Amino acid sequence: MNTRSNMVKVAVVGGEGIGPEVTAQSQRILNWFAAKRGVPMTLREAQYGIIPYLATGKVLPDDTVEAMEEADAIVWGATGGPETKEVPAAARKAGSLLGLRSKYDLYANLRPIVANPALADSAPLKAHVLKGVDFVIIRELTSGIYFGEPRGIEMLADGQRRGFNTEQYTTNQIRRVARSAFELARTRRSKVCSVDKANVLETSVLWREEVIALHREEFSDVDLTHLYVDNAAMQIVREPAQFDVMVTGNIFGDILSDCAAMASGSLGMLPSASLGPVDKFGRRKALYEPVHGSAPDIAGKGIANPLGSILSIAMMLRMTLNRPEDADLLEKAVDAALATGARTADIAEPGAKKLSTTEMGDAVLSALEKIAAKEKERA
Ligand SMILES: NC(=O)c1ccc[n+]([C@@H]2O[C@H](COP(=O)([O-])OP(=O)(O)OC[C@H]3O[C@@H](n4cnc5c(N)ncnc54)[C@H](O)[C@@H]3O)[C@@H](O)[C@H]2O)c1
Ligand SMILES: CC(C)[C@H](C(=O)O)[C@@H](O)C(=O)O
Numbered sequence: 575m576n577t578r579s580n581m582v583k584v585a586v587v588g589g590e591g592i593g594p595e596v597t598a599q600s601q602r603i604l605n606w607f608a609a610k611r612g613v614p615m616t617l618r619e620a621q622y623g624i625i626p627y628l629a630t631g632k633v634l635p636d637d638t639v640e641a642m643e644e645a646d647a648i649v650w651g652a653t654g655g656p657e658t659k660e661v662p663a664a665a666r667k668a669g670s671l672l673g674l675r676s677k678y679d680l681y682a683n684l685r686p687i688v689a690n691p692a693l694a695d696s697a698p699l700k701a702h703v704l705k706g707v708d709f710v711i712i713r714e715l716t717s718g719i720y721f722g723e724p725r726g727i728e729m730l731a732d733g734q735r736r737g738f739n740t741e742q743y744t745t746n747q748i749r750r751v752a753r754s755a756f757e758l759a760r761t762r763r764s765k766v767c768s769v770d771k772a773n774v775l776e777t778s779v780l781w782r783e784e785v786i787a788l789h790r791e792e793f794s795d796v797d798l799t800h801l802y803v804d805n806a807a808m809q810i811v812r813e814p815a816q817f818d819v820m821v822t823g824n825i826f827g828d829i830l831s832d833c834a835a836m837a838s839g840s841l842g843m844l845p846s847a848s849l850g851p852v853d854k855f856g857r858r859k860a861l862y863e864p865v866h867g868s869a870p871d872i873a874g875k876g877i878a879n880p881l882g883s884i885l886s887i888a889m890m891l892r893m894t895l896n897r898p899e900d901a902d903l904l905e906k907a908v909d910a911a912l913a914t915g916a917r918t919a920d921i922a923e924p925g926a927k928k929l930s931t932t933e934m935g936d937a938v939l940s941a942l943e944k945i946a947a948k949e950k951e952r953a
């Protein structure tokens with residue numbers, strides 16, 4: 575029997591656009607693992623975005639702040655969309671996703687890209703979903719040009735306006751995310767590709783020097799290569815199966831991960847984990863979210879692919895809950911659902927039945943039941 579003290583606290587924040595639609599499916603999965611597998615967690619639902627803004631004047635109301643504050647893991651849906659225009663910039667900024675990443679120092683953002691075999695065999699996706707693609711982009715998430723100062727838009731003497739941002743990285747910011755990449759690579763195929771723009775940017779010169787130094791000092795058993803970001807984008811399209819772990823800065827990682835998403839068939843397939851520093855009790859605040867955004871073009875239609883969000887729960891089971899068997903079980907259930915032909919619109923073949931978001935959730939839950947029952951029989 576689990577006592578409340580060993581319960582992992584999870585805040586579930588659907589957010590905006592398709593965020594609540596996909597997160598609802600993840601929540602069903604979480605409930606299944608709590609009820610059927612005894613995974614020790616408490617779920618606290620909380621709101622984010624335009625709805626709480628209209629009620630409280632805050633996109634991130636106090637109740638949500640409290641839920642996130644006490645949580646070991648945050649399950650996030652999405653932010654953004656046309657409604658954001660109704661929220662004044664200051665209120666939006668006060669509760670932004672970037673602010674949360676910064677507040678909890680979620681510096682290591684893991685974005686796995688896996689070509690599911692069932693999709694690699696599917697005719698319309700064959701061109702870019704290539705068998706054997708299985709790599710992780712580790713994106714530095716709390717520094718770089720997203721956070722560097724000074725930034726702003728100023729008026730020039732000649733009447734023009736000038737916008738400016740600052741790319742910046744310190745030794746420690748580079749080393750800690752590079753360490754995450756080397757450590758992850760040791761659990762995989764022991765290859766790290768570091769991506770920068772060291773032929774132009776000083777931040778990238780420093781990035782490359784520090785990655786090389788850390789590699790020499792502590793990780794010389796790992797195979798380390800370097801690519802300029804423009805070449806990396808081309809290589810991801812040309813031969814994504816060559817990569818194991820790719821580590822890069824904030825903005826390069828943002829762009830490369832959407833680009834790499836197509837090797838998995840759809841942006842809707844990609845999960846992510848954003849991890850903070852390990853505290854003195856060995857705990858690590860984490861935020862789990864699909865890589866995609868609020869998708870205003872399909873929001874409210876019930877057709878979004880929930881698998882990116884659901885696979886983020888597998889990452890949570892593995893990384894926050896330390897339940898690798900349950901993470902494997904969930905990934906197997908996603909594989910099984912896809913193998914039986916379950917497809918949302920973004921990954922469907924022409925003429926094939928297109929499942930709604932909820933029906934894809936049903937397909938994963940039904941696969942979970944079947945696989946768990948078989949495992950029980952075998953035991
Ligand atoms: N982490 C986040 O919350 C996050 C991430 C990215 C973008 N955003 C925000 O989302 C808003 C929309 O941005 P965008 O349109 O550039 O990017 P997006 O990721 O929302 O959508 C890009 C394209 O991918 C499709 N898509 C995305 N997720 C899908 C899914 N689960 N199933 C099927 N198709 C899916 C969309 O329909 C769209 O055509 C912006 O306000 C942006 O800032 C938020
Ligand atoms: C919504 C936006 C700020 C965010 C980013 O640029 O980091 C998104 O694109 C992502 O990839 O998580």
Ligand SMILES: [Mg+2]
Pocket residue numbers: 828829832865
């Ligand atoms: Mg992005």
